[in-house]
C-alpha cells in the first residue's frame with residue numbers, strides 16, 4: 001500500500017492508523033500547492049479530487065476520504081480493536097464520531113485557514129468551533145478515548161485535527177480534558193513515529 005500525504009494535514013490520521021496496525025506501507029509526499037508528488041507525478045492523476053489523503057492499494061485501486069480510509073485499514077486487522085466490527089452498534093457509534101470530526105472539527109477548522117475571510121466571519125467560525133470543543137471537553141472529562149477505554153481510529157483523526165490549533169493560536173488550556181487527551185495520544189509510539197517520519201521525509 002502507498003499513502004499519499006502532506007505534512008500537517010488530515011493525512012496524518014491514516015498515517016497514524018497504518019503505524020498503529022503495523023501494516024506495511026510506503027509514504028509518498030504530495031506538494032499541496034504544485035500538486036506534484038515527491039517522485040514527480042501529477043497527483044491529480046492519482047486523486048482527481050486533488051487532495052490528500054489517498055491510499056493506493058496493492059491492486060492499484062485508490063481510496064480517498066479519511067474516514068473511509070481509516071475504516072478500511074482497521075478492518076484489515078479486526079483483532080486490533082481500532083474499530084468495532086462492521087454492522088455492530090458500536091461501529092455505528094464510531095461512524096457517528098468520524099462524521100462529527102470530519103464535518104464539525106475538520107471542516108470547521110479548515111475555514112480558519114482562509115485568510116481572505118473578514119475578521120468578523122473568522123471570529124464567528126472560531127466561536128462555532130469552540131462550542132464543539134466544549135462538547136468534546138464534556139465527553140473527554142468522562143473517558144480517556146472517544147469510544148471509551150481504548151484507542152480507536154476516531155482518536156487518530158481527532159488528534160490530527162486538534163493539531164491545527166497551533167496555526168490559529170488557539171490554546172487548549174480552556175478545555176483541560178482536551179489538552180490532556182491530546183498529550184496522551186501524542187505520547188503513543190505510533191503517533192511519534194508518524195510525526196517523525198513526516199518531519200524528516
Ligand SMILES: N[C@@H](CCC(=O)N[C@@H](CS)C(=O)NCC(=O)O)C(=O)O
Nearest residue numbers: 009010032050051052053065066067
Ligand atoms: N473530504 C476529504 C478532505 C481532505 C482534505 O481536506 N485535504 C486537505 C488537507 S487536510 C488538502 O489536501 N487540501 C488541498 C486542496 O484541497 O487542494 C477527507 O476527509 O479526506
